[in-house]
Amino acid sequence: MNTIIHEITRKITEETKKNLENVLYGSDKVSEYIENTQCMLNEIGVKLVKNLFDICEESILLSKERKKEWHIERRNMEKTYITIFGDVRYERTYYKNKKTGEYKYLSDDFLGIEVHERMDMMLQSQLVENAIDVSYSKSGKNTVPNQEFSDQTVMNTIRKLDEIENSIVEKTAPKKKAKNKSEVKILYVEADEDHVAMQDGTNKQMKLVYVHEGLKSEGRNRNALLNPVYFTGLYNNKSEQLWLEVADYIYKYYDTEKIEKVYLSGDGAGWIKEGLNWIDKSIYVLDRFHLSKHIRQATAHMPYTTPVMWNYINQGEKEWTNDLFEVILDCTKIKTKREAVIEARRYIMNNWEGIRNQYNQDYIGCSAEGHVSHILSDRLSSRPMGWSRTGADQMARLRVHRKNGGKVYDLMKLKKQEEAKESRIKKLDKRVVKKKLNVSTNETLDNLEILNIGKRSIISEFLKSIRGA
Secondary structure (H helix, E strand, O other): OHHHHHHHHHHHHHHHHHHHHHHHOOOOOHHHHHHHHHHHHHHHHHHHHHHHHHHHHHHHHHOHHHHHHEEEEEEEEEEEEEOOOOEEEEEEEEEEEOOOOOEEOHHHHHHOOOOOOOEOHHHHHHHHHHHOOOOHHHHHHHOEOOEOOOHHHHHHHHHOOHHHOOOHHHHHOOOOOOOOOEOOOEEEEEEEEEEEEEOOOOEEEEEEEEEEOOEEEOOOOOEEEOOOEEEEEOHHHOOHHHHHHHHHHHHHHEOOOOOOEEEEEEOOOHHHHHHHHOOOOEEEEEOHHHHHHHHHHHHOOOHHHHHHHHHHHHHOOHHHHHHHHHHHHHOOOOHHHHHHHHHHHHHHHHOHHHHHHHHOOOOOOOOHHHHHHHHHHHHHOOOOOOEOHHHHHHHHHHHHHHHOOOOHHHHHHHHHHHHOOOOOOOOOOHHHHHHHHOOOHHHHHHOOHHHOOOOOOHHHHHHHHHHHO
């Protein structure tokens, strides 16, 4: 331990001095200084992790508990462990249990490294975090400098998170405690879907539902949702499970007795209206984006009728609106256009009550189309690609996980804890560990040249000038 501290302090001293001189008296700029410092810190990180492995390995080797239950099968077995700092090469001992005959690398087991695990969990989480925004290929190439991982490696890392399917909302969304339920009079639920291309040539609906408490101002002419929580998934094209999750969230984290209304907004799809059966006190509202779309569809070839239709709808004149559709149909001779007008009329008439609810004073509108585009489409359907069912579902849930404020690392850590088996070596011998760590760092730090500004050097003079300023 004493050796590694001396080595690290010497390296920090020499490298920092060199980097400062290159900037202050050379041609390097701040970017080169930052890059060189990062390289230095990565090298130090590798040394520190290697030192941890060595201490753990030797402590187990000398452990009395280990000697009672395990005997040495093979020594000096090499392994490379990939971390965010770089590759860490270390040696470990292979043991055999005296009673059961089980074989195990006890130091790896104690440190939580699985049998065939080659990559640290922090690095794995960064690969996944990057893959949430870019392709597997780009994530593998750009996550770690001078280190490249294959598409398959990135995909396999994501596949390890298959258990997030039914737990993602519970683990990421509410920061408030269920005991202290929020009290609101009006709650807003908005829903829409993205159409994701599958590898088999079909398309699947990726549904998105989010719950929020209204709008909050974030500057001039800009609003944001208040306490939004998002839900997504393929759900085998069935909406019951999705709405069950939404309803369960509302029940757990809101005082439902204080809720007077829940506005459920969407495009009129059957799976969205299904939410009315699951969410108490819910009122359906047709979002204005799809209303505008169908009005344009009906009147594009007769633009002078567009403001008339809007006027009838704004006034709530259902019969006048229907009569206007009849006039438009009488003047429309092209078969395909007539079919479009008929479809628009059916849509508007069937959603008339939802259209009228747009005009309630406490309704604030719907932004589902934009959220689907930003959260789902940007990664799942805006580029020409084909997804597997598992891949699309996981990617959508990961994007929502992050939108809800969650971190991939936390998901991985939780999953590893759930799968972890009880280690044979539960704790290390304190006397052995203490002996390894028994070193005074104060003496080492006192010998750092860069901190000893009493001596005359380029760096000391620079530090003195800063102190004087």
